[in-house]
Amino acid sequence: MASRAAKAVGRNVLRKEGHAKVTGAARYIDDLTFPGLLHARTIRSTIPAGQIAKVRFKGDRAGFTLVDHHDIPGRNIVALIDDDQPCLAERAIRHVAEPILLLVHEDREKLRAAEVQIDYRPSTPNYDPETSAIAFKSIAIDKGNVDEGFAAADVIVDGEYRTGLQEQLYIETNGVIAVPGHGVAGGDDGITVYGSMQCPYYVHRALMILLGLPAEQVRVIQTETGGGFGGKEEYPSMIAGHAALAALKTGRPVKLVYDRVEDMLATTKRHPSIIRHRTGVTRDGRLTAMDIDAVLDGGAYATLSAVVLSRGMIHAAGPYRCDHVRIRGRATMTNTPPNGAFRGFGAPQTQFAADVHMDRIAERLGLDPVRVREINALRPGDTTATGQRLGADSSALRVLREAVKRTDFKKRRRALASSNGPAEAGRHTPARGIGLSLFFHGSGFTGAGEVKLASKASLALTGRGARIHVASTEIGQGTRTMLAQIVADALGVPYEHIDVNAADTGEVPDSGPTVASRTCMIVGRILQRCAEEMRGRLGSLTPRQYLRKFGPLTITKQYERPAGMVWDDTLYKGDAYGSYGWGCDVVEVEVDRDTFEVKATAFTTVHEIGKAIHPTLALGQIEGGSAQGLGYALLEDVVMRDGRMTNATLTNYIIPTSLDTPPMKVVLLENPYPHGPSGAKGVGEMPIDGPAPAVINALRHAGFDLREIPATPEKIMAVAS
Amino acid sequence: MRLILNGKRRELNVHPLKRLLDVLREDCALTGTKEGCGEGECGACTVLLDGAPVNSCLVPAAHADGARLMTIEGLGGRHRLQRAFVEHGGAQCGICTPGMILAAVALGPKPSLNAIKVGLAGNLCRCTGYSAIYRSIRQA
Numbered sequence: 001m002a003s004r005a006a007k008a009v010g011r012n013v014l015r016k017e018g019h020a021k022v023t024g025a026a027r028y029i030d031d032l033t034f035p036g037l038l039h040a041r042t043i044r045s046t047i048p049a050g051q052i053a054k055v056r057f058k059g060d061r062a063g064f065t066l067v068d069h070h071d072i073p074g075r076n077i078v079a080l081i082d083d084d085q086p087c088l089a090e091r092a093i094r095h096v097a098e099p100i101l102l103l104v105h106e107d108r109e110k111l112r113a114a115e116v117q118i119d120y121r122p123s124t125p126n127y128d129p130e131t132s133a134i135a136f137k138s139i140a141i142d143k144g145n146v147d148e149g150f151a152a153a154d155v156i157v158d159g160e161y162r163t164g165l166q167e168q169l170y171i172e173t174n175g176v177i178a179v180p181g182h183g184v185a186g187g188d189d190g191i192t193v194y195g196s197m198q199c200p201y202y203v204h205r206a207l208m209i210l211l212g213l214p215a216e217q218v219r220v221i222q223t224e225t226g227g228g229f230g231g232k233e234e235y236p237s238m239i240a241g242h243a244a245l246a247a248l249k250t251g252r253p254v255k256l257v258y259d260r261v262e263d264m265l266a267t268t269k270r271h272p273s274i275i276r277h278r279t280g281v282t283r284d285g286r287l288t289a290m291d292i293d294a295v296l297d298g299g300a301y302a303t304l305s306a307v308v309l310s311r312g313m314i315h316a317a318g319p320y321r322c323d324h325v326r327i328r329g330r331a332t333m334t335n336t337p338p339n340g341a342f343r344g345f346g347a348p349q350t351q352f353a354a355d356v357h358m359d360r361i362a363e364r365l366g367l368d369p370v371r372v373r374e375i376n377a378l379r380p381g382d383t384t385a386t387g388q389r390l391g392a393d394s395s396a397l398r399v400l401r402e403a404v405k406r407t408d409f410k411k412r413r414r415a416l417a418s419s420n421g422p423a424e425a426g427r428h429t430p431a432r433g434i435g436l437s438l439f440f441h442g443s444g445f446t447g448a449g450e451v452k453l454a455s456k457a458s459l460a461l462t463g464r465g466a467r468i469h470v471a472s473t474e475i476g477q478g479t480r481t482m483l484a485q486i487v488a489d490a491l492g493v494p495y496e497h498i499d500v501n502a503a504d505t506g507e508v509p510d511s512g513p514t515v516a517s518r519t520c521m522i523v524g525r526i527l528q529r530c531a532e533e534m535r536g537r538l539g540s541l542t543p544r545q546y547l548r549k550f551g552p553l554t555i556t557k558q559y560e561r562p563a564g565m566v567w568d569d570t571l572y573k574g575d576a577y578g579s580y581g582w583g584c585d586v587v588e589v590e591v592d593r594d595t596f597e598v599k600a601t602a603f604t605t606v607h608e609i610g611k612a613i614h615p616t617l618a619l620g621q622i623e624g625g626s627a628q629g630l631g632y633a634l635l636e637d638v639v640m641r642d643g644r645m646t647n648a649t650l651t652n653y654i655i656p657t658s659l660d661t662p663p664m665k666v667v668l669l670e671n672p673y674p675h676g677p678s679g680a681k682g683v684g685e686m687p688i689d690g691p692a693p694a695v696i697n698a699l700r701h702a703g704f705d706l707r708e709i710p711a712t713p714e715k716i717m718a719v720a721s
Numbered sequence: 722m723r724l725i726l727n728g729k730r731r732e733l734n735v736h737p738l739k740r741l742l743d744v745l746r747e748d749c750a751l752t753g754t755k756e757g758c759g760e761g762e763c764g765a766c767t768v769l770l771d772g773a774p775v776n777s778c779l780v781p782a783a784h785a786d787g788a789r790l791m792t793i794e795g796l797g798g799r800h801r802l803q804r805a806f807v808e809h810g811g812a813q814c815g816i817c818t819p820g821m822i823l824a825a826v827a828l829g830p831k832p833s834l835n836a837i838k839v840g841l842a843g844n845l846c847r848c849t850g851y852s853a854i855y856r857s858i859r860q861a
Contacts, residue, residue, distance in 0.1 A: 018807035021815030022822060024753015024793035031752035169847055171757045171765055172816040226755070226816025227847050260758040476814025476848045616810040620853055624813065627850030650762035650845070658838045658851045 008485040008495040009678050012616040016480040016500060017224070026224045029175040029196045034253035037177075038065075038104050040246045041111045042256070043118070044266060045098040048335040048643030050122035051091050052100065058115040065104040067246050074212030078238050079205055082136065082302035085338065087210055087241045093120065095300035095337045096644040097266040099238070104246045104254060125335035125643055129297035130274060132332035136298045137306035139313045141327040141385050141572045146280075149289025149324025153280025157361045161277070161353035162708040163692070165638035166270035166631075168342055169655050172196055172226020174235055174267055175257030178243035182219045184506045190217025191244045197236035198228045199513035200471050204505045206237035207244055222503040228475040229628070230341030233515050234303050235267045264648035268340030269638060271296040271308055271331065275316070275353035280324075285367050285375045287322040290385075294329040294350060299338035305331035308339075310446050311516075312346025314576045315689075317385040318354030319396045319440040320376040325385045336643050341515060343625060344688045347441055348632065355437040355693035356707060359700060368413070369697065370404050373438050388575045393673045393681070395582040395608040400438050402667055403584035403606040409436060413701065416588070420703060430590035430599075431704075435697025437585045439689040442577030443673075443682030444518040447567040450559055450578075455512035457523055459487065459530035461553040463544045465497030466534065468527060469554075470511040472519045473503045477684055478617035479519055485613055486524045486677045490531030493543070509556060517682025520613060521578065522559060524677040530555040562675040579673035579681045582608040585626070585690035587662075589698040596713035596720065598634055598699065600662045605690065608669040610681035615668065618683050622666050625687025631656045632688065633695035637710045722786040727751075727795030737783035741775075742766045744782045745792060753793035753819045757845070764844030767820030768792050774827045776843075791826075793819035801861040802826060811857030813848035820844050825858045832858065 020026035045052075057066065069076050069088040076090065077083045089100045100118065105111045126132055150156065176195030181188045190213050197203060200220040207218045220240070225232065239256055246254040258266070273296050280289035294316060298305035309331040316327050362372040377396035383389050404410065416432045444450050458469035468487060474480045484498035491498075501508055511523045534555050538546050546553065567574040588602040605626055612618040635654045639647045647653050672679025692709050699706055699716070706719050723732050726749065735744050745751045745768070754777055757765030761776040768777045769791040770784070796803060802822050805811065812818040821844050825832075828840045837858050838851075846854060 014807055018812060021812045021818050022803040022806045023798045024819045026815050028816065171763060171845060171847055227814040620810045620813055620849055623850035623852045624848045649760060650758040651760060655845060657845060658841045661851050664850060664852050
């Protein structure tokens with residue numbers, strides 16, 4: 001087959017579903033309806049800990065169906081890792097907003113007005129992750145011998161750093177519709193669930209276990225999804241289970257779409273952290289020992305805490321080299337709604353601590369923040385905390401130097417410092433500062449994760465090109481577009497001739513969850529191999545000629561671990577990730593000396609991501625992730641009282657608006673990963689790692705010694721001298 | 722109630738206090754207008770009421786009686802802003818996009834960067850960090 005098609009990779013082709021999204025034609029879950037549709041409402045606990053004593057429905061029950069744990073035909077769990085979380089509480093309550101029963105009715109107004117009285121026998125809740133007796137997971141990473149490292153140090157620097165909860169705040173809330181019957185080949189048995197989600201096969205497995213159904217009787221179809229950011233990684237298994245139980249009990253389709261308040265009160269958030277660093281360093285700035293202890297607040301059930309902790313701990317030493325490292329981490333249980341996946345997955349918390357601590361080390365030694373990072377940044381050939389030897393595809397120094405050059409960092413830092421002189425104090429000029437952060441982010445599942453997942457992807461020949469079959473979801477990041485570009489070039493056909501099937505478990509293989517910065521690097525590479533084989537099979541024939549001559553052709557391939565990758569899950573040693581992206585952020589802040597309000601006034605980021613398959617999409621990930629990171633640093637404050645989020649509205653939980661977001665300069669660098677498609681690494685998560693430490697370092701430069709986010713005016717006032 | 726919806730006369734028999742958002746989505750089958758928060762904070766439900774952007778989740782149906790109303794569907798599919806949002810990455814997950822585009826329509830042609838920032842301050846986007854939206858509007 002001739003390959004005259006213009007290359008798609010590296011070009012800003014039009015997003016596959018772009019037209020549907022700008023015309024209002026794209027169908028999200030709440031836009032769908034079915035004949036005979038019923039609505040459901042979730043009745044939730046109002047106490048953080050205790051036992052359910054009695055449940056009473058008040059008023060007229062006509063037209064209502066009640067669903068509780070007795071209606072569960074399979075196991076009453078939301079299947080994930082530890083299987084500790086019930087789908088509907090039986091007796092024990094571990095957190096506020098724990099689902100107890102579902103009300104189902106065709107009239108939403110009646111549903112809203114219905115009252116259920118629940119009596120409890122409360123017990124004493126624990127909200128302190130440090131004193132919690134229950135650890136969902138503990139991780140230890142050891143490299144060298146920290147005692148030797150401390151003995152070789154001239155100076156020892158200690159620091160304690162804290163990060164808060166953060167809500168994903170996708171603009172489309174969680175929602176699903178469950179329809180009785182699995183529909184494949186007219187099947188009337190089983191269940192079909194449509195919904196807003198990142199991981200259709202997570203939902204598929206959870207439903208099989210909850211409903212006691214075989215795989216072929218459960219079908220999960222992702223609808224257009226209005227943002228996820230991790231918030232639709234594990235939670236959809238819960239809400240899908242609820243709607244499915246209601247649909248099976250009533251024999252009718254059931255819609256369950258949360259309003260904003262319920263979504264904020266009940267669904268997962270980013271784990272808060274408390275992280276302590278003790279670091280040995282020579283007088284000239286070289287790290288000799290890093291001793292790091294971290295606690296993540298897991299909330300009431302295990303959800304994904306074990307793997308969030310894992311990624312967090314692997315990134316805990318930051319992109320720095322040190323021969324002697326000891327990292328201890330645990331994720332513990334508290335009586336708050338479970339915390340879970342959020343873009344970055346533990347790494348934003350631990351790299352916040354690492355990079356704020358790096359500035360404190362520089363300050364203690366009288367070095368500038370660039371110099372201390374230049375001395376210690378990981379270079380090709382160095383080993384990480386897990387002992388992974390870095391290849392030529394690592395770029396810590398390069399991103400640092402580029403960011404310093406682009407922002408004229410050293411000169412700017414001197415200029416701003418002098419603008420904060422004593423003459424200015426007390427005047428109505430803001431305090432100003434500039435700070436930077438250096439960070440990295442592993443692409444794909446941690447350690448042996450990709451081998452265990454054994455993801456599959458398929459490519460089916462069509463008359464004009466090929467159709468992609470994967471469970472990887474489009475959630476705004478551009479999955480359909482980016483995968484089609486990779487396939488188009490490998491197959492040698494125009495981008496427009498590649499179609500992408502819906503992420504429907506009845507039609508696509510399990511290509512793994514859409515998480516962990518893995519879709520491009522891992523799934524993209526599997527598809528590229530499918531396309532390469534398909535191209536070989538076609539030979540000199542066009543797709544149409546091949547189909548006429550030989551009939552249908554589908555190529556399915558599975559993940560293959562690159563040669564030489566080794567990981568020991570017991571010792572936490574080895575190649576934690578196939579490759580890493582590298583980033584450096586520089587932010588300038590102004591602090592109002594009366595109100596302590598902070599404004600980020602300038603933001604520059606340098607990202608090295610291997611290869612930008614679609615530069616506009618990559619830029620979108622970096623700008624959007626950075627804005628979320630700035631919100632994490634400055635604005636986004638989940639206020640918990642008695643185990644309940646007290647500001648669960650968009651009026652009171654503030655995310656950045658257009659007026660809060662500074663102008664962003666993004667510099668893309670490319671240093672190819674040999675096993676990624678066209679050299680690509682992951683890009684989705686890394687942008688959120690950098691802004692928070694850069695902001696706090698800028699605040700320190702402006703004169704405020706804060707070691708905690710979000711940096712609200714109240715906290716800054718408390719440290720202002 | 723009577724109104725001109727996307728350029729066409731319509732007569733609707735709805736409760737006067739029903740949210741305009743629900744009237745559009747349920748009674749007119751125009752689901753391009755999205756609900757993000759239901760409290761007038763996110764702007765996903767933005768429509769143009771006599772040319773001005775309003776949060777349709779806060780507007781009772783009666784307010785639209787006799788008005789000219791435009792939703793994303795009324796823009797057709799070839800408006801310069803629609804094309805620019807696809808070309809320049811202004812739409813990612815797409816849930817804020819209909820409201821964002823209508824808020825941008827209300828800014829008129831060739832708005833300044835500052836006018837865009839102020840004009841869109843009531844429309845939240847969690848995906849883009851807004852920069853791609855500014856580029857889309859300025860290059861439309």
